[in-house]
Amino acid sequence: MKVTVEITRRPEIADPQGTTIQRALHDLGHNEVMSVRVDRVIHLEVDGEEPGEVQNRVEEMCRQVLANPVLEDFTVEVG
């Protein structure tokens, strides 16, 4: 099954990369950009029959290693 994991920086944690990219976009004339945050997407192919179970397993993987709970939240989408 295809699983998409989005790892996002927790909103209260600073994102220097996002700030710098926003500045660069403004420099290039794209002043309509009001905010930029840079996050990660991980695509997994997981062997499994039952979507609910795959969901739980991948969430466990996120808690264990894929996301850093001090800085990041995650969402898991199966299929």
Added chain:
Amino acid sequence: MTTATQPLHRRLGMTDEEYGSVLGLLEREPRPAELAMYSVMWSEHCSYKSSRAHLRRFPTEAPWVVVGPGENAGVVDLGDGWLAALRIESHNHPSFVEPYQGAATGVGGILRDVFTMGARPIALWDQIRFGPLDESKNRYLFNGVVSGIAGYGNAVGVPTVGGEIEFDPCYSGNPLVNVMCLGILRREQLVLGTAGTPGTVAILLGRATGRDGIGGASVLASASFDEESQEKRPSVQVGDPFEEKKLIEACLELYDRGLVVGVQDLGAAGLSCATSEPAGRAGVGIDVDLDAVHVRESGMTAPELLMSESQERMMAFVSPELVAEVLAIASKWEIDSAVVGVVQAGETLTVRHAGRVVAEVPAASLADDAPLYDRPMRRPGWIDELWANPAAGLEADPVEVLLGLLDDPALGSTAWVHEQYDHMLFLNTVVGPGGDGSLIRVRGTDKALAVSTDGNGRLCHLDPRAGAARIVYEAALNVAVTGARPMAVVDNLNFGNPEKPEVMWQFRESVEGISEACEALGIPVVGGNVSFYNETDGVDIHPTPVVGMLGLADPMPNPPPQLSRAVEGMEIWEIGPAPSANLAGSAAQRVMHGTLTGRPTTPDPETAKRVIATAAELAHSVPVLHDISDGGLAVAVAEICIAAGVGATIVDSDTDLLFTEDPHRFVAVFEPGYVDLPDGIGRRVGTMGGETLILGQSEPIPLDLVAGTYRNAIPRRMAPSP
């Protein structure tokens, strides 16, 4: 417990007594914003309330001290109009919570402490300590911290040129991350953290303020870890080295053009500190408008704005007619800026937010009236037990001991670490990582600066006073063998819970040991940092004072002594007193027996002075000098062989004498017939040559095996599982 029903002062980490002091100072109930400021400024990390009384013991004066403890960094005179600024800081608790960012922001903070004085930061050193690497959690922390230091230091553009590493189970729950920074400036560039006179404008430069590290100083650094630590995790700050680089260049340009009256960096206690301390120093008041602060998040309350530890921010104090020019320079360097305050006559710090006054306190009281604790001290009973149980002799084949030590991650090659650091930027690193000290030349002069950073938790656990003194003597010797005269010390004192009398006793003893050694050598302490509460689930770390020693070589030995300059046929000498076979606290005791017991050999000030002076002199003519410390004579000689690619024969066959770490000794290697050694200064112990290392009567060890073991010590433990 930290429930919402607790009074505000307790939730902010203040004691009832401290709250009482605030009541007395203000003669009324404090407003929330005022309490927020007192809570961070009076935290252990900011106020040194448990340590200040003892720190007064340090000798801090010498003719070459320009700025002593009390400002953002110590400053010493190098002669000919040149000054050096130095500071050391810890970021221990944040690094346990988030190792990369904890270490990265530690680097950022120490850099700001130095460039706030008007100096360009030119070099960094890190002193890092972890639990044993066979535990995956410790490998994770080690990797994260080194990556964080590299990621920040390299990107900000300041070379990391040396440091030290120690591993011990006591650091498993409490890794230690100390960082030292050195900066260079001309005398006329010196800037202090003063707010100036009434009318002076306070300009906040740098990153937008967010909720980073809210309560970090009061919450993280001033409390031990336990199961509730989970709640405290969101307080970790995130660093931006790019912003810091721009800030460094912008500030240096402001200084160059003489545009600032004073500058203060925003570190622990953020705006609370950067407004009150400069005003307090200048004996003035200040009016601060929080609505003017450029922010990253909306809806921040006044207490949040005052406690925020958002990184990469500086406060510049500027005469009103120069404000436009300062803002223009900030803009050129693409740095955000905001006029946030004006200095007032009187002594009051007034803070406004959303059109109301939210704080009105005596500015100086935040820094000057912090509680001063004289906590009880008690010598622990277990010390006498340890002293009564001397270190056992090794009774092993010296080959086995040597290879065991070279394979140890604390003694093996640090290339895994230092090759992740840019240590060459600025083209002034004459002796870089891996040497006893670092040697940085001062471009445009004949001078060079040598720095060594040293600590030894195990030694100090056995005897805090002698251990701390030995660390000072060792650091001075490391600087001397690099060719320089030791001239100034900064100290980072890492200890457990100060509310325990045994820990306070260890602290006081360590301070005494450092003071005695500095007095004996005539070296002033120009600054330092204290990190308490390095304790997890009731277990404290070993007392771990760390010393950063600065030396001046004028002129620089050219070329300086280097381990790689040893060649076939050279004589190997041990300079200094003949050692005893005492292995207490030694690496050999740890690696071979896994014990920590005995009374370490106490240092001797007169011997130390003599040996240090000899080393500094010999550095101008002898090709190889090497301090004898961890692993004793055998490891020192092995390291020379590895660097030079030449074997050696050591005549002495007493195993314990080969590995003792008795102080005040170094190795000198030079061509036969070198005649300027004073009588009785040392003894010949061997000869360079061949392709093996021979220790007394033992089997020759192939140089390849010696070098391979040494080089692989850390990598083989950090390699990903197959």
Added chain:
Amino acid sequence: MRSAVVVFPGTNCEHDVVHALSVLGGDAELVWHRETDLSEFDGVVLPGGFAHGDYLRTGAIARFSPVMAEIERMAGEGRPVLGICNGFQVLCEAGLLPGALIANRDLAFICRFVDLEVTDTGTILTRAAEVGQRIRIPLNSYEGNWVDPSDSGRIALRYVDDPNGSQGSAAAVANEAGNVVGVMPHPERGVDELLGSGDGRVLLEGFLHSLLPA
């Protein structure tokens, strides 16, 4: 004969480059990235560092700096354009050199001396050296791994022992005409034996030579 040494926000090797060129008798001047007129310069160096923090992709933001239009003009006119480390990354992002720089194979920053071999002396960087000559200078990078799906780069220097997985072990790559060169290790860090090596001199001498009229 003057060379411009470009400074982006976050560049940090500019003083080292100016110093190294001066030591070799060159006349080098720092130029801020917002400069739009390089007509008084005969060549340009983009030094190492972390332009814009290496955010988004290394060199990705710097390539849009105002000064880049002038650098493209100079490249087109056959003038010497040398990118060192971060400068190499900017030139690839700008399309002045083929390929791109990605993370080192072992995912660690590398700061140490490396041995290189000259493979092509028809470039501004290597013209003073000889094919097969060994050169030892420091590498200092995280994204030092050059990849080029088009396989069109001229490789001027190769690593003797591949440290980062670079395609063809490329340490320096040139354009077709040989006047635009990107080099990942730092020649300016190899001009003083006291600091470990003087081998970088022959490379910078090649660049300085290229400033003279043909």
